[in-house]
Amino acid sequence: MRSLTMHLKIAIIILFALGIAIIGYQIFVLKTPLTESEVDNLWTIDAKINFEVSGNKPVNIEFYIPPKSGDYSVSNELFLASGYGQNITSQKFNRLVTWSARSVSGQQTLFYRLNLTKRFSDEIENSEKGDLWRAPIAVAGPEKEAVERLVKDIRSKSANVSTFITTTINTINDSTNSDVQLLLNNKNSLENKVKAIELILSQAYIPIQQAHTLVLNQSTNQTPTLWIRSYIEANKSVDNRDSSTNGGNGSWYYFNPINGSVGLPADQVVWWVGSGNIINVENGSKVRVNFSLDKSELTAINLAKLTAEGSSLTEYSFYTLPISTQLAYQIMLLIPFGVLIILLLRNVIGINTLGTFTPVLVALAFRETGLAFGVVFFSIIVFFGLLLRSYLEHLKLQMLPRLSIVLTFVVLLIIFVGLFSHKLGFEQGLSISLFPMVILTMTIERLSITWEERGANFALKVAIGTLITASIAYMVMGYQPLIYLVFTFPAILLLLIAFMLAMGRYRGYRLLELFRFKAMLK
Template identity: 90%
Template sequence: MRSLTLHLKIIIAILLALGIAIISYQVFVLKTPLKESEVDNLWTIDAKINFEVKGTKPVSIQFYVPPKGGDYAVSNELFLASGYGQNVTNQQYNRLVTWSARAVSGQQTLFYRLNLTKRFSDEIENSTKGDMWRSPIAVAGPEREAVDRLVKDIRSKSANVSTFITTTIHTVNDPNNSDVQLLLNNKDSIESKVKAIELLLSHAYIPIQQAHTLQLSKSTNQSPILWIRSYIEPNKGVDNRDSSINGTSGNWYYFNPTNGDIGLPDDQVVWWIGSDDIINVENGTKARVNFSLDKSELTAINLAKLTAEGSNLTEYSFYTLPISTQLAYQIMLMIPFGVLIILLLRNVIGINTLGTFTPVLVALAFRETGIVFGMIFFSIIVFFGLLLRSYLEHLKLQMLPRLSIVLTFVVMLIICVGLFSHKLGFERGLSISLFPMVILTMTIERLSITWEERGANFALKVAIGTLITASIAYGVMGYQPLIYLVFTFPAILLLLVAFMLAMGRYRGYRLLELFRFKAMLK
């Protein structure tokens, strides 16, 4: 007996640990929302591409699109390029779409649209390592002397790679530094400053990359923003050889080339990496890209549906199923909670019902008819069915013919009640046909047997207990926040099974028995 108890406790502990682990993974790793009412921002970005072809020529367009991964998940991509062939290529840091056509002439317009959301991000970007060393960019003459002086000065003011980069940025943005002005050659654009920053960092053997971002704000004509980034690992000094960077692990660090701030703001999304232009058109001129951004809010369940198909981590989600199948699964997943209610009401409270699963099936029927009409129709059909069953008892029929007659009578009664309610304007009465006819027939049979064996009062108590239990189960099984939780986190059923196993050893008094034996206790 002691080994059996230990065995049961081990099973319960395993189920609890497994269920909690799966749910925690969904919540903290996949960022799955706990509430259906929780909303998140969904950004829709339109890229309008225009260019001109003089004459009739074959055309090839290469356009950078955002990589899948990182802080934002890409979904619902739409490429609109009528008459063009299309190919999307995954590169080390970018994705490149290529459109091509044999003969094109005149003004051309292509569109690209996508949705971005922070939900279910795979964070692929952070797992891609970058170069840790680069050779210096060749420079000679006065520029070389200026670079040597600037690098020496920056090294004296910095302690590691990250501070060396920020100091370099501040130095390049100093309008009073004559060495910097020599390198910029009187050009004050951000592109010229980034080239100067890259030149100086190369002589400290520090590689950087250009990162082009979009700001997530409602706008109709936005241009990409230029950032720089560098992959930094621990124990790297100002020349990538020693020292440390405050103990941080290897990662990509983004720097604002105008003020040296570290880290991308939350409203920035990386569109492409590198010094190439966002678009390159072969045999085309005057190529330009206009970005339009719009924001909408979606509930958690809609975000889950939107991103489930695009994420490897959620490819087995229920949200990838067809809608009709999802609705059926939602009903199926709630049945164990109806059984749990019956378990508590029977074993803890002490309410008598007609079996274990009959109230659950009646509760499922209440989902179609509604609780009020369902209870009324259930009572009417069972009442008249009991009258018929009582009459058939006097005929001394065998059980199978008796059940067949009761079933036929139930069908006829359901039809009559449906027609009568329709004439009175109660359209919900038509849903009575969804009641399981066999269940109603067996309910009538079992109630009549209980009536004969235990008396009318006990049969009435059982019927009322069945209705009460079915009503409570209907309320729990139809509670929308619980439906969302179970459908989104099906591992909750493991916790439910663990609780049922624990209840399987309950041998204590039921609450109604305390009232029953109240006089004896006194």
């Protein structure tokens, strides 16, 4: 007996732990939404590429596309380049798509579209670590003296690598500084300022990268924004840096090259990294890239579908099934919760029902008719069915002919009530044909036997208990948040089985029995 109890406890623990593990994986790793009302922004970005080719020439196009890792997850990429071969390569910090054709001429148009959502990103800007040290850029003459003076001044105003970079940016944007104007050579473009910033930082052995971003707003013809970034170890001073090629516990820090602000805004996404152009076209001219962005809301259902498409665990998710099959599975998955209601009401509360699972079947029928109409309809059918069953009992018929007659009578009653309710304007009557006729027939038969064996009073209690249990089961099985939760996290059924196993050894009093034996307790 002790080994059996231990076996039961182990089974409960395993089922409970397995259910919690699967649900936790879906919530914390796959980031599946817990509620149906949850929504997330879905950004659609279109890149339109135009260029011209003079004569019939071979063409090779290299175009940067966003990396897979980052604050935003890339999904549903679409490439439209008719007549071109295509190849996607992953570089250290970028992805590059290459289109090629042997012979094209005239105006050419290519499209690239992708969807971005933040929910399923890795929450890590880039898994690739950056360099912590770089060799200085060679400089000579007056420029060298100007750089040395600038580095000395910036070093005195900074405490660590981050503040050194910020001070450098602010210094380069100071139009009154003569040393800065010498380096810029009266070319105050943003690209030239970034080159000057890189020159100064290289003298302090600080490596930086150019990062080109798009602002996530609903716009057309947007131009990428230039930022600089550096891989920095926490609280690392400029003078305490070695020549390691890769960082240890560092992070990427983004700097605005115009005002020195730190941190990439949440509405910006990195498109590519480096000083190269976003696109290079061999044998093409008048190259233009236009970006168009649009925002839509991704509902919890679609979020769950997106999760199912991106994970091997949820490859067999219910969301991959046809819609009609999904509706059927939703009903099936809620049946155990109806059974749970019966278990609690019978074993804990002590309510008597007609049969073990008859209330669940009645509750399923209520899904078609609605609760109020279903209770009235159930009562009418059972009442007249009992009258007929009582009459047939006097005829001393065998069980099979008797059940056949009752079933036929139930069919006639269903048809009559349906037509009558339709004439009265109750459209629910049109769906009562789905009410399980066999269940009604057996309910009438068993209720009649109970009446004969244990009296009318007990039979009435059983009928009322069945209706109460079916009504509660209907409300639980029809609770929309629960339907979404179980359909999205089917491992909840493992927790349900574990609870039912625990209830299997319950031998305590039922609540209604406490009232029954109240006098004895005194």
